[in-house]
Amino acid sequence: MSTQTVAQPSVESRSPAPPAPKSRRTERSAYLFLAPWLVGALVLTIGPMLASLFLSFTDYDLFTSPHWVGLANYRQMFTADQSFRSSAAVTGKFVLLSVPLKLALALAVALLLNRPRRGQGIYRSLFYAPSLLGASVAVALVWRVLFSDKGTVDRLLSAVGIHTGGWISNPDYALLTLVALAVWQFGAPMVIFLAGLKQIPRDLYDAAAVDGAGRIRTFWSVTVPMLTPVLFFNLVLESIHAFQSFTSAFIVSGGRGGPSDSTLFYTLYLYQRGFADFRMGYAAAMAWVLLVVIAVLTALIFRSSRSWVHYAGDDQ
Amino acid sequence: MGIQQLSRLRVVALGAVAAAVVPLAACGGGSGSSAGNGGKTTLRLVWWGNEDRAKATKSAIELFQKKHPNVTVQTEFSAYDAYFQKLSTQLAGGGAPDIVQIDRPNFGDYARRHVLKDLTPYVGKTIHTNDIDPKLLAAGKVQGQLYALPGGQLTQSLVYDPAAWKKAGVNPPPASGWTWDEFTATMKKLGASGTPGTTDFGWAIDWFEVWLAQQGKQTYTPDGKLGFTEADLAQFWGTLADLRKSKAVSAPSATTKMDGSMPNSAYVNGQAASEINYDSSLTAYITAKPGTAAAPLPSANGKTGMSALPTVTWGLTNRSKNADVAAQLIDFLVNDPEAGKILGATRGLPPNQSVRQSVAGSVSGPSKAVFDYESSVASLVTTEAPVWPVGSAEIKRNFQQVYDDVIFGKTSVQAGAKRVVDDAHQSLGG
Numbered sequence: 001m002s003t004q005t006v007a008q009p010s011v012e013s014r015s016p017a018p019p020a021p022k023s024r025r026t027e028r029s030a031y032l033f034l035a036p037w038l039v040g041a042l043v044l045t046i047g048p049m050l051a052s053l054f055l056s057f058t059d060y061d062l063f064t065s066p067h068w069v070g071l072a073n074y075r076q077m078f079t080a081d082q083s084f085r086s087s088a089a090v091t092g093k094f095v096l097l098s099v100p101l102k103l104a105l106a107l108a109v110a111l112l113l114n115r116p117r118r119g120q121g122i123y124r125s126l127f128y129a130p131s132l133l134g135a136s137v138a139v140a141l142v143w144r145v146l147f148s149d150k151g152t153v154d155r156l157l158s159a160v161g162i163h164t165g166g167w168i169s170n171p172d173y174a175l176l177t178l179v180a181l182a183v184w185q186f187g188a189p190m191v192i193f194l195a196g197l198k199q200i201p202r203d204l205y206d207a208a209a210v211d212g213a214g215r216i217r218t219f220w221s222v223t224v225p226m227l228t229p230v231l232f233f234n235l236v237l238e239s240i241h242a243f244q245s246f247t248s249a250f251i252v253s254g255g256r257g258g259p260s261d262s263t264l265f266y267t268l269y270l271y272q273r274g275f276a277d278f279r280m281g282y283a284a285a286m287a288w289v290l291l292v293v294i295a296v297l298t299a300l301i302f303r304s305s306r307s308w309v310h311y312a313g314d315d316q
Numbered sequence: 317m318g319i320q321q322l323s324r325l326r327v328v329a330l331g332a333v334a335a336a337v338v339p340l341a342a343c344g345g346g347s348g349s350s351a352g353n354g355g356k357t358t359l360r361l362v363w364w365g366n367e368d369r370a371k372a373t374k375s376a377i378e379l380f381q382k383k384h385p386n387v388t389v390q391t392e393f394s395a396y397d398a399y400f401q402k403l404s405t406q407l408a409g410g411g412a413p414d415i416v417q418i419d420r421p422n423f424g425d426y427a428r429r430h431v432l433k434d435l436t437p438y439v440g441k442t443i444h445t446n447d448i449d450p451k452l453l454a455a456g457k458v459q460g461q462l463y464a465l466p467g468g469q470l471t472q473s474l475v476y477d478p479a480a481w482k483k484a485g486v487n488p489p490p491a492s493g494w495t496w497d498e499f500t501a502t503m504k505k506l507g508a509s510g511t512p513g514t515t516d517f518g519w520a521i522d523w524f525e526v527w528l529a530q531q532g533k534q535t536y537t538p539d540g541k542l543g544f545t546e547a548d549l550a551q552f553w554g555t556l557a558d559l560r561k562s563k564a565v566s567a568p569s570a571t572t573k574m575d576g577s578m579p580n581s582a583y584v585n586g587q588a589a590s591e592i593n594y595d596s597s598l599t600a601y602i603t604a605k606p607g608t609a610a611a612p613l614p615s616a617n618g619k620t621g622m623s624a625l626p627t628v629t630w631g632l633t634n635r636s637k638n639a640d641v642a643a644q645l646i647d648f649l650v651n652d653p654e655a656g657k658i659l660g661a662t663r664g665l666p667p668n669q670s671v672r673q674s675v676a677g678s679v680s681g682p683s684k685a686v687f688d689y690e691s692s693v694a695s696l697v698t699t700e701a702p703v704w705p706v707g708s709a710e711i712k713r714n715f716q717q718v719y720d721d722v723i724f725g726k727t728s729v730q731a732g733a734k735r736v737v738d739d740a741h742q743s744l745g746g
Contacts, residue, residue, distance in 0.1 A: 062408040063429040080742065082735060083717065149569060149585075169569040171724050254397045254580070256713075259572035260720040275401040277710040277743075278425055280408075 056285035061278040073285035084286070086261045087269035094175060094265065095242040098182040103234055106186040110193035111223075124194075131187025140181070140251035144168060147177045147252075168252055171262035178248050178263055189234040196230030197223070201312075228309040236301055243294050246271070266290060355386055357641050362392040363417035363628070364399040366578050366600035368682065369662040376655045380648050387641055396577055400709070407431055407633065414636040415646060417628045418464055421709040423456070424540075427463040428706050432631040433639060435462045435646075442643040444651050447668045455626045455703055465650050466626030468596055468663030471697045472526055473610040473689060474514070475583060475601050476590035484509035484589070489611035491692050499614035500564060506589045507563030515582040515591040516565040516723065518556040519574045521715045523592050526613060527552050529621030529699040540705030542740050549733035553722060557729055568723040574716075578604045595689050596627040596664035599682035610689040612696050622693065623701040627664040661686035707743035714739050 031038075056073060058066035077084050109127055113120060133139045146152045149166030157164055167173040200223065208218045224231075246267040249257065257264025257272070266286070274283030363373060370393050377389050392413065394402060400422055406412055418426055426432050439445055439462060445453055448466065456464035478488055486505050503513025517523040524544075525535045534543040559565045570587035573580040576597065583591035584604045592613065593601070601608040613620055630646045632639055648655055656671035660683035666672045676687050715736055722732040 061429055062404055063431050076742070080738075082739075083714070149587075165569050169572050171720075171726070254573075254575065255401065256397070256575075256717070258717070258720050259569070260724040260726050261717060264717075271401070272713065275404045276713060278404065278429065279710075 052284040052287060055281050056288050058281040059279075060281040060284070062274070062280050063278070066281060069281065073282045074289070076282070077285060077289065083261065083264065083269055087257070087264045087266045090175065090257075090262065090264050091243060091245075091266040094179060094182075094245065095239060097176075098179045099235070099238050099242050101179065102183045102186050102238060103189055103231070105183055106189035106234070107193050107227075107231075109186065110190045110197055113190075113194060114197045124191075127190060128187035131185045133185075137247065137251055140248045143177060143181050143248070144252045147173075168263075169259050171258075171260040174253070174259055174262045178245075178252060181248050181252075182242065182245065189238060192230055192234055193227070196227050200226040225310040226312060229311055232301070232305050232309045236298055239297065239301065240294055243290065243297075356388060357386060357638050358388045358390060359415065359638060359642055359645060360390045360392065360413035361415040361645065362394075362399075362403060362413045364394050364396045365417075365662070366597070366603070368599050368603050372659045372662045376649060376658045377645075379654060379658065380645055383648075384641075384644070387645075389645065397575055407635075410635070412633045412635045414633060414638060414642040416631050416633060417467065418631050419628055420455070420625065420704055421712045423464060423629060423631075424458075424703065424705045425707070425709055426631065427458045430634060432463040433634045433636065435465065435632060435643065438643045442640065443647045447651065447670050449624070449667075449669065451700065452624060452626055452667060456629045456631075457703070464629035464631040465646055466628075466667040467630050467649065468627035468659075468661070468665060468667055469624055469690075470594040470596035470627045470664035471624055471690065471693065472523070472592065472613050472622045473595040473598065473693075474590050474592055474613055475598060475608050475610050476514075477583075477605065477607060478609050479607055480511070480589055481506070484511075488609075491611070493612045493620060493693075493696055494614050496614045496616055500559060503559065503564035503590075504562050507565075511589045512566045512570075512582075512587065513559075513564045513589055514566070515574065515588040516556060516560060516568075516571040517592045518553050518723070519571055519716050519719050520576075521712050522594075524549065524552055524715075525701065526621035526623075526699075527616075529623070529701070530616040530619045532617070532619075534702055536702045536705055536708070538702060540744065542737065542744060543702075544737075546730075546733045546737045549736055550729050553719070553729045553733060557722075560723070568720075571723055572720050594625075594627065594664070595686055596661070598686050598689065599660070599662055602682040602685060610685065612693045615696075619699065620693075620696045621699050622697045623699040624697050625701055626667065665690055705744060707740075710743045711736075711740045714743070 055066060057068060057070060059069050059072075060066035113124055113127065130139075147167040148154070149169055151166060154164060154166055164170070164173065167177050204222050204226065205218060208222050213221065244267060245265060249263045249265045249268050250271070253259075253263045253268075255268075255272075257268045267290070270283050270286045270290070273286065274280045361377070363369075365373070373393075374391065377391060381387060381389055403413075403416060416426075416432075418432075435443055443465065445462070445465070449469070452466045452469055453462070456462055456466060474489065476489070481488055484506055486502055486509070489499075489502070506513035521535060528534055528544055528548060531548070533548060537543045556565060560568075565571075566582045566588040570582035570585070574582060576593060578584050578597075578600050581591060581593075581601075581604075582588040584601070595610055598608070598610050613622055615621070630649060632642050632646065636642050649659070651668045651671065653671050653674055656666045656668065656675050657678070659666065660675065660679060660681075662683070664686065666675055675683075679687050718727070718732045718736050718739075721727040722729055727735070
């Protein structure tokens with residue numbers, strides 16, 4: 001087959017109809033190029049996922065062979081486990097607080113950076129820097145020191161007469177410090193917003209100016225609608241990201257999710273179940289519940305997007 | 317906005333995720349022990365502890381390497397909070413160390429889940445147990461088989477700062493022991509003078525166990541069932557609720573951080589004038605806060621509830637490829653007189669009786685305080701505490717989490733006690 005195609009290159013170039021042998025050949029090389037990724041996906045993602053699905057129906061304890069327990073893990077989770085419920089509530093609260101705040105801040109900074117001014121590149125890098133450090137343990141440690149009892153924040157506030165004590169040892173404030181840490185890392189959505197802002201055609205603003213629209217009016221009637229696809233993208237990505245947060249809570253609470261379970265993220269409790277309580281089967285079941293919840297919420301966001309995401313060209 | 321641009325961004329995002337995940341995966345793949353080149357054996361030993369213990373352990377291991385030039389010992393030292401989670405990950409991933417330091421809540425799980433090697437065949441050959449108190453040795457046994465050796469001996473204590481107490485006009489605790497009434501009166505007096513009297517001791521099941529022993533009860537029955545009821549725990553926590561109101565015990569924001577370590581200790585951080593802890597930590601307390609002294613716990617019904625327990629135990633992992641050499645190292649840490657001298661009382665009293673006696677003669681510094689305290693309370697340490705069963709690590713964790721809810725007022729003492737007991741039955745059942 002291959003010798004044939006090689007033998008008749010001139011015919012190839014003249015006829016536009018794609019001959020079967022060539023396409024099969026390109027197909028093969030396509031798979032060859034895809035192979036590393038496919039192997040990775042099968043061995044590192046799909047395989048372990050199926051294994052964890054199996055383990056979620058067992059009493060696997062990390063060290064001895066698992067025994068089938070049917071739906072027992074799931075049943076315990078939804079009927080008898082109070083920590084499960086509180087961890088789900090903590091993560092829910094964290095997502096609801098951190099995602100909108102982070103996106104709002106990212107958009108605000110992107111708007112500021114979108115105006116041409118001197119040293120803009122430096123500002124962009126500076127604002128992006130926290131995100132580069134973002135998931136690192138070091139920043140979480142710094143946060144722990146900043147917000148601990150007699151920490152920097154407590155001292156500054158005490159100096160102006162507000163005494164709150166350590167934020168991270170107060171169940172009413174501890175989660176807020178984690179929200180603040182997440183919001184501070186607004187760099188990634190900011191860069192995407194910035195790219196989106198650059199895509200909005202100049203003439204729309206010119207037209208709005210001609211029509212006498214003020215800055216606020218222009219923002220709501222031109223910028224926001226034109227930016228909805230990017231907003232949608234950021235919303236999906238950041239929500240998933242927030243559901244999976246782990247590092248900050250683990251470091252700030254010393255792995256315990258305290259005080260009073262106020263920073264016991266779902267992922268942190270999952271980790272405790274698996275690696276401290278030796279209930280890996282239960283942890284696997286929790287992971288699958290999280291996966292389903294994220295999938296359903298993402299699907300809902302996608303469905304809702306039809307009514308609020310505006311793609312340029314749709315209605316022109 | 318171009319879709320292509322978005323998908324390119326996604327690729328970048330995925331790449332970033334991959335970059336973040338790959339090193340994690342690589343960590344787990346670290347090879348365990350290996351019989352290395354040229355007949356050299358490499359052992360891995362892991363433990364947790366405070367600074368003073370880390371220093372002593374490292375020097376003791378250097379001595380072992382000097383005596384056994386063909387053995388290299390790699391040590392890993394971490395803080396307690398992440399130690400067992402990290403160890404479990406390594407064990408499950410196949411990168412297990414050879415020798416592990418284990419504590420009481422985790423021993424039951426590790427022994428019965430076949431993580432630890434049965435050391436019984438080594439006894440009398442590589443590992444010598446003649447000079448170890450049988451009661452102490454029993455804490456490393458499951459169904460008559462020996463799975464771990466005691467790394468030291470401890471008992472419960474109240475650490476306090478004599479200078480601060482004197483300043484507050486409070487008498488130091490009598491060395492011969494005291495009653496709960498005397499204890500609470502003292503704590504209230506201290507609380508009235510500014511600093512809460514003692515760290516709220518409702519956070520650890522360990523201190524509840526002492527209280528239970530004073531009532532003639534125990535945390536777990538010999539056959540591994542729960543030994544206490546909701547009413548017991550409600551009574552214990554109820555007493556503390558009253559003490560909290562009068563500032564006799566520390567504030568919730570200080571109590572919530574407690575994990576037995578120095579950086580998180582309410583006493584070390586000046587948020588309490590005393591603290592209940594095991595006396596094996598006394599050296600660390602003195603290092604962190606010079607002048608610290610130890611006193612016995614208050615008693616009820618003529619019992620202090622204090623018991624002699626192994627501070628930690630040394631175990632050999634089932635997957636160790638150099639179990640024979642590793643057994644030698646365990647024996648060295650437990651029985652060698654020179655090692656005993658170096659280790660001092662950084663894990664409580666040396667487990668080997670003759671080593672203990674020889675070290676007692678020459679001991680100085682913070683370790684001396686441990687020896688002195690142990691000999692002063694020897695007649696008060698009468699309780700025989702049970703070996704904790706499978707599931708007790710989970711119960712201990714949950715106990716503290718629920719107590720957090722209680723002190724911050726998220727749940728009542730009654731409801732909290734009920735939750736602990738209900739969850740504990742579940743933990744022990746499956």
